[in-house]
Amino acid sequence: MSLLAGLSHRGEYPQAVLAEFEALMVALRQGWATDTLQPGMAVFWFDTTAPDGWAFMNGQSVLRKDNPVLTEQYTRNPTSFGVGDGVTTITLPNTTAISPYMIMRLG
Secondary structure, rough: OOOEEEEHOOOOOOHHHHHHHHHHHHHOOOOHHHHOOOOOEEEEOOOOOOOEEEEEEEOEEEEEOOOOOHHHHHHHHOOOEEOOOOOOOOOOEEEOOOOEEEEEOOO
């Protein structure tokens, strides 16, 4: 059964869009996103566990040394991330008020 079968019950999404989204979800699970989607990119994820190299955008702290691209993005635009502890961590954006299903590529 499609991940989006429940969303298409009123025909809101063309079948081609559903198929494309389904293919993206499979690719994410198989690690394709590790090579294709860059750190800092965010996608909707309809599962309770984020794939390896991804984290839910719920305001959690991540280590700066493990995420140099995100740290650089934070340096250029400090309003997009939280300061974390100010030394070793930064804080991912918290999108749970908008959607609890957003994940961000780490790195």
